[in-house]
Amino acid sequence: MTRLLLDDLSVSIDGAAIVNELALAVGDGEVVGLVGPNGSGKTTALRCVYRALRPSDGAVWIDGQELTRMPLRDSARVIAALTQEGRADLDFTVEEVIALGRAPHLRGNQALSVRERELCREAMARMEVLHLAERGVLSLSGGERQRVLVARVLVQEPRLLVLDEPTNHLDLHHQIRLLSMLRGAGLSVLVTLHDLNLAASACDRLAVLSHGALVACGPPAEVLTEELLREAFGVEASVVPHPFTGVPQVLYDLGTATTMKGNPK
Numbered sequence: 001m002t003r004l005l006l007d008d009l010s011v012s013i014d015g016a017a018i019v020n021e022l023a024l025a026v027g028d029g030e031v032v033g034l035v036g037p038n039g040s041g042k043t044t045a046l047r048c049v050y051r052a053l054r055p056s057d058g059a060v061w062i063d064g065q066e067l068t069r070m071p072l073r074d075s076a077r078v079i080a081a082l083t084q085e086g087r088a089d090l091d092f093t094v095e096e097v098i099a100l101g102r103a104p105h106l107r108g109n110q111a112l113s114v115r116e117r118e119l120c121r122e123a124m125a126r127m128e129v130l131h132l133a134e135r136g137v138l139s140l141s142g143g144e145r146q147r148v149l150v151a152r153v154l155v156q157e158p159r160l161l162v163l164d165e166p167t168n169h170l171d172l173h174h175q176i177r178l179l180s181m182l183r184g185a186g187l188s189v190l191v192t193l194h195d196l197n198l199a200a201s202a203c204d205r206l207a208v209l210s211h212g213a214l215v216a217c218g219p220p221a222e223v224l225t226e227e228l229l230r231e232a233f234g235v236e237a238s239v240v241p242h243p244f245t246g247v248p249q250v251l252y253d254l255g256t257a258t259t260m261k262g263n264p265k
């Protein structure tokens with residue numbers, strides 16, 4: 001079943017085509033990685049899904065419903081987003097920030113139920129932030145804060161998770177933990193990642209954007225080729241199968257970056 005459909009999505013800003021007729025589906029329980037060089041349009045496409053931006057053309061469909069026709073509250077119950085813009089400026093405690101994830105499911109000042117409080121504790125344990133529950137978010141390190149924000153989207157209990165660079169600030173342990181959790185969560189996930197090795201390990205399919213257009217889409221073993229790295233990323237690298245999993249992994253040597261073909265610097 002198709003959970004999310006980007007139906008020839010286009011975004012133009014000041015006459016420039018930032019995303020160009022992007023057609024991409026995410027199935028029920030499928031993890032799809034959106035990858036591509038800086039400025040290729042990944043965040044812009046995601047912003048259309050979490051309704052920070054209206055497409056100039058095309059549409060976003062969620063479970064067969066066109067997104068702009070859904071009340072915001074309804075889409076917030078279905079789609080949870082971890083954005084690059086989502087920085088907490090108010091000094092709420094970790095516990096309070098995570099509880100905010102339940103907001104789309106509550107009415108007014110309704111208190112959290114016992115089940116919802118338990119859900120928050122589970123998400124904190126999953127993201128290893130339980131010990132920080134009483135701390136103000138502004139006092140956290142970048143990685144700690146990122147884990148709190150991931151816990152917040154988990155308690156939202158969405159059907160679709162949209163994650164923009166969720167591994168930002170995370171150390172290797174937490175990067176691997178987060179992505180293996182995403183793989184096992186049974187949720188539909190659309191995620192942007194710059195680390196292609198992590199993306200290949202975590203995603204069922206990779207969609208590669210270049211200059212706002214989809215240039216490849218499929219299982220990592222089909223998409224992640226030396227030719228693609230050269231053409232889309234301007235990088236000369238070797239692609240080898242992981243010795244245990246067979247998943248393609250990129251090996252590179254410093255000094256092998258080639259000139260990008262017209263991608264923004």
Ligand SMILES: Nc1ncnc2c1ncn2[C@@H]1O[C@H](COP(=O)(O)OP(=O)(O)OP(=O)(O)O)[C@@H](O)[C@H]1O
Binds near residue numbers: 013018037038041043
């Ligand atoms: N509001 C805006 N006004 C002008 N240009 C914009 C605007 N939003 C995005 N862009 C441009 O659109 C292009 C795509 O940006 P976007 O953030 O979607 O790229 P990205 O693939 O997510 O990049 P990165 O990997 O660097 O995060 C960039 O060149 C960016 O400067």
